Structures are given as structure tokens and as C-alpha cells.
Amino acid sequence: MTGHRERAACVVLDIEGTTSATGYVVEVLYPYSRARFGALLTERADHPEVRRAVAAVRAELGEPAAGPARIEAVLAGWLAEDRKATPLKSLQGLLWSEGFARGELVAHFYPDVPPALRRWRAAGLDLHVYSSGSVAAQRAWFGHAAGGSLLELVGRCYDTENAGPKLEADSYRRIADDLGLPGERILFLSDRAGELDAARAAGWRAVGVRRPGEPHYRAGVGDHPAVRDFSALTVRPPAVVG
Numbered sequence: 001m002t003g004h005r006e007r008a009a010c011v012v013l014d015i016e017g018t019t020s021a022t023g024y025v026v027e028v029l030y031p032y033s034r035a036r037f038g039a040l041l042t043e044r045a046d047h048p049e050v051r052r053a054v055a056a057v058r059a060e061l062g063e064p065a066a067g068p069a070r071i072e073a074v075l076a077g078w079l080a081e082d083r084k085a086t087p088l089k090s091l092q093g094l095l096w097s098e099g100f101a102r103g104e105l106v107a108h109f110y111p112d113v114p115p116a117l118r119r120w121r122a123a124g125l126d127l128h129v130y131s132s133g134s135v136a137a138q139r140a141w142f143g144h145a146a147g148g149s150l151l152e153l154v155g156r157c158y159d160t161e162n163a164g165p166k167l168e169a170d171s172y173r174r175i176a177d178d179l180g181l182p183g184e185r186i187l188f189l190s191d192r193a194g195e196l197d198a199a200r201a202a203g204w205r206a207v208g209v210r211r212p213g214e215p216h217y218r219a220g221v222g223d224h225p226a227v228r229d230f231s232a233l234t235v236r237p238p239a240v241v242g
């Protein structure tokens with residue numbers, strides 16, 4: 001893996017394993033949400049986001065009368081298997097946003113990420129996010145980076161609810177439609193081969209980010225070009241023709 005160059009109008013960023021450490025998400029964010037699901041489901045059952053997520057869990061289980069204890073147990077099970085289920089992610093996003101706002105959580109970004117994001121913005125690129133974490137979680141995450149907010153660098157946020165699952169090419173087509181760009185002008189960065197495959201199937205450019213120590217490092221990124229971190233990636237806007 002040496003330096004790599006790309007031309008694109010925008011960069012779409014995965015979070016976990018790409019901009020940020022999976023270890024932090026799994027060891028800090030997940031337990032934070034796990035410890036608060038019970039109170040959320042009982043004390044704030046009328047919150048619109050909670051009602052919506054509970055209805056989605058009940059529908060998925062085929063158990064229209066599932067009570068808070070059952071829902072909490074299901075969420076805990078999904079969390080343990082790291083299932084990227086939309087209702088789980090919505091409730092986590094709600095709890096994490098509040099935790100960030102209260103100063104109980106601070107987001108982790110690899111040190112090469114903030115300077116690269118600033119460099120790419122200065123070069124005229126738009127930056128967007130596509131993560132299994134909910135849009136609320138993404139905005140809170142970028143807004144509460146340890147070194148100061150990065151939210152002003154980010155344009156649109158996509159998750160499994162507004163775009164779809166990250167392993168399906170249609171999700172990337174939906175995002176391209178929303179951005180009003182052909183796939184070849186969009187560059188996706190991710191640590192997972194399956195996500196890069198799906199993006200490429202939708203016509204996007206795709207570059208793997210292989211950070212030693214990340215869970216997907218050993219699995220590699222298939223036949224996609226790869227960089228070790230963002231400092232090894234140069235991205236410039238497409239050349240103007242004519």
C-alpha cells in the first residue's frame with residue numbers, strides 16, 4: 001500500500017474502521033447505549049423516535065404486543081452480534097446525541113482524518129457521510145470530535161434508513177440520485193470489501209482504508225485500491241473538459 005490518487009467531486013465517508021476506531025465504538029458507545037435502553041423504553045415510551053423504533057422491532061419480531069423487557073432483550077442481542085438494525089441504530093443515535101450534548105461522550109477520529117478532510121474541502125470537494133450509525137449519531141459524532149467540531153466540513157449524512165443497507169448497490173444509487181451526481185464522480189472510502197463492492201457496482205469510485213489493528217484489516221478490501229490512512233490519499237476535483 002503506497003500513496004493513491006483519485007479525482008472526484010465528492011468523498012463519501014464510512015465512519016467505523018475508516019475515520020474512527022471500531023474499538024472506541026464497541027467499547028465506549030455500545031455499552032453507553034446498552035446501559036440506557038431500559039430507562040429509554042420505560043420512561044420515554046412516548047418519545048416519537050422511541051415509538052417508531054419499538055414499532056419497527058415489534059414488526060420485525062412479528063410480536064405486536066412485545067413489552068419493554070422483551071424489546072430491551074432483543075436490542076441487547078442485536079448489539080452483542082453487532083447487527084446494523086435500523087431501529088437499534090435509531091435508539092442508539094438518540095442516546096448518543098444526548099450523551100455528546102451533555103459532554104459524557106467525545107468522538108474519536110484517527111489523527112490523519114481532520115487534516116485530510118480540511119485539505120479535501122480546501123481543494124473544492126464536498127464531503128458526505130454514509131454509515132450504519134443513524135444520521136443523528138453521525139452529526140453528533142462529527143460535532144463532538146476530541147479536537148473540536150468537524151461538522152462544518154460535512155454536507156449530507158446517509159444511514160440505513162434514508163439510503164438503505166450498506167452492502168446493497170441500490171443504496172449507493174439512491175445516494176448518487178440524492179447528490180445529483182453520476183457514480184464516477186463520487187469516491188467512497190470504507191474498511192469493508194462488501195461495502196466497496198456495492199459502491200463499485202453502483203458505478204462509484206471506491207478506495208479501501210486498511211488501518212492496522214482494525215477488525216477488517218486482515219480480511220483486506222478485495223481488489224480495490226487501498227490506503228493505510230487518509231494521509232496516503234490525494235483527491236482532487238475532476239479535470240474540467242473543454
Ligand SMILES: CSCCC(=O)C(=O)COP(=O)(O)O
Nearest residue numbers: 014015016131132133137141
Ligand atoms: C457515530 S456512528 C456510530 C457507529 C455505529 O454505530 C456504526 O454502526 C458504524 O458503522 P459504519 O457503517 O460506520 O462502519
Ligand SMILES: [Mg+2]
Nearest residue numbers: 014016017191
Ligand atoms: Mg466501517
